Amino acid sequence: MNLRLVICLLAVLFLAAAPACAPQVDTDSEAYRLDLVRELKTFAAGFGFTETRNFKSYTPGFTAYDYYFYTPLTTLPYSLGDPLLEFGTGTADNITFERSRYDVFFYAIQAIAGVDTPVTGSLMKAPLERFIYVILHEDWHEQIDLPITIEEPSGEVVSYAAAMLFSRQKYGEGSAVYKTLEAELDRKLRESQVYAAYYDRLAGLYADFRAGKLSEADTLKAKAGLLDSMAGELQGISGAAPELNNAFIAFQMTYLRHLPLMQRVHTGAGRDLARTLDIFRGMPGQGVAVDSLETIKSLEKEITGYLRASLP
Numbered sequence: 001m002n003l004r005l006v007i008c009l010l011a012v013l014f015l016a017a018a019p020a021c022a023p024q025v026d027t028d029s030e031a032y033r034l035d036l037v038r039e040l041k042t043f044a045a046g047f048g049f050t051e052t053r054n055f056k057s058y059t060p061g062f063t064a065y066d067y068y069f070y071t072p073l074t075t076l077p078y079s080l081g082d083p084l085l086e087f088g089t090g091t092a093d094n095i096t097f098e099r100s101r102y103d104v105f106f107y108a109i110q111a112i113a114g115v116d117t118p119v120t121g122s123l124m125k126a127p128l129e130r131f132i133y134v135i136l137h138e139d140w141h142e143q144i145d146l147p148i149t150i151e152e153p154s155g156e157v158v159s160y161a162a163a164m165l166f167s168r169q170k171y172g173e174g175s176a177v178y179k180t181l182e183a184e185l186d187r188k189l190r191e192s193q194v195y196a197a198y199y200d201r202l203a204g205l206y207a208d209f210r211a212g213k214l215s216e217a218d219t220l221k222a223k224a225g226l227l228d229s230m231a232g233e234l235q236g237i238s239g240a241a242p243e244l245n246n247a248f249i250a251f252q253m254t255y256l257r258h259l260p261l262m263q264r265v266h267t268g269a270g271r272d273l274a275r276t277l278d279i280f281r282g283m284p285g286q287g288v289a290v291d292s293l294e295t296i297k298s299l300e301k302e303i304t305g306y307l308r309a310s311l312p
Contacts, residue, residue, distance in 0.1 A: 027128050034058060037119065040135045043166050047277055052142045053116040055135060063121040064108035066091045069247045071103055074206050074219055076199065077250035079149050079257065082293050085250045103245035110134055113141035129180045132163045144280065145287045147296045150303050153259040154280050157266050160185040161273050189263060190237050192256035198230040199253055202246070258300070261307055268311045279310050 026032060037055045045051070069087045071077050077085035088095070097104045110123040111134050123134055137159035141151055160181060167178040202223065209219040231241035242248065262280075269275035284306055285299040 028125075030058065030060075030124060033124055033131060034119065036131070037135055039170075040132060040166065041139070044136060044139055044162065047162070047274055048281075049139055049143055052113070052139050054111070054113060054138050054142070055117065055119050058119040058124065060121045060124065062118065064110055064123075065089075065112050065120075067107050067109060068092075068095055069105045069107070069251055070097060071247050071250065072101060073103055073246070074209050074216065074223075076202050076206055076246050078293055078296075079250055079254040080152075081148050081254075081290065081296050082250065085247060103247045105245065105247040105251055107251070111138045113138040127180075129163070129167070129177045129184070132166060132177070133159050133181065133184075136162045136166075144283070146283060146285055146303070147290050147299050149254055149257065149296055149300060150283065150285075152255045153257070153262045154283070156185075156188065156255055156259055157262040158273075158277065158280065161266060161271070161276065165273055185263075187238055188256065189260060191234060192259045194230060194233045194237070195249065195252055195256050198226060199249060201226055202249070258304060261304060265307050265310055279307070283307070 041049075041051070041055075066089060067087055068090055069085055071085050075084055079085070091108070092106050095106075108122060110120055110126060110130075111117045117138065123131060126134070137155045140155045140158045144151060144154070146154075164178055164181050164185075167175060167181060171177050205214070205219060205222055205226065208214050209216065214222070227244045231244055234244075235241040265279055266273075266276045269279060283303045285303060288295070288299060290296055290299070
């Protein structure tokens with residue numbers, strides 16, 4: 001065999017073994033992200049998602065929906081939907097509160113379902129995994145009509161499961177996008193246990209205060225100790241401690257109270273997204289008017305019973 005033939009054969013073998021040199025794609029570019037919205041909607045439609053008006057436009061000048069949530073220092077609301085967790089629109093720069101009377105939580109929301117939300121400036125600049133998650137999460141809200149305390153945790157499970165499936169197919173299971181989504185869901189599940197435990201302890205503390213067993217000063221001192229301990233446990237999970245107060249904890253419980261059960265349903269369905277969606281779409285109470293916290297809790301009891309009955 002002559003040398004030229006050997007060199008040619010080696011070149012062919014090298015090219016066959018080498019990965020294809022695909023051009024670099026700027027996944028942060030506006031064009032890429034807007035194409036990705038359409039791709040995600042097509043992907044979701046394959047699982048029966050109906051079309052929504054969400055993300056039909058891009059408004060770079062509109063950064064986010066700025067909201068604030070507040071409640072008295074010794075009051076722990078149930079969740080969003082509880083009248084004790086009041087809210088308004090504004091930022092810390094233009095809203096002033098008596099911090100000696102209220103716990104306040106400011107939140108710049110990247111997207112809100114049901115209001116023809118555009119791709120906002122903050123969403124466009126979000127990490128790729130966050131962008132994918134938000135598109136799927138907000139579109140899920142318009143597939144069901146249930147109390148927000150059910151829609152949010154089911155939306156967490158659906159959007160993470162769908163985002164991971166989409167990312168596995170598009171970027172690979174070893175990609176940073178997929179691994180980050182997987183780690184985020186695991187973190188939220190672990191954090192949900194901490195929030196649930198400290199929610200009960202804080203609720204008990206405030207009940208003692210209302211019963212006259214503790215002074216306000218002693219209650220606030222005990223509260224500070226509980227929040228410090230809670231922050232330490234959360235930091236041990238995520239590496240960072242959020243600024244904890246009653247308003248923030250009540251807001252988080254909207255997402256986390258039923259998250260472990262929702263995830264157990266998905267796991268029980270073999271992590272099959274289509275099967276999980278069928279179960280979630282079958283949750284009772286669709287379209288029932290929610291006019292009080294009592295109605296929310298009553299529907300939650302019925303829905304969680306249905307979900308537990310679906311477990312293998």
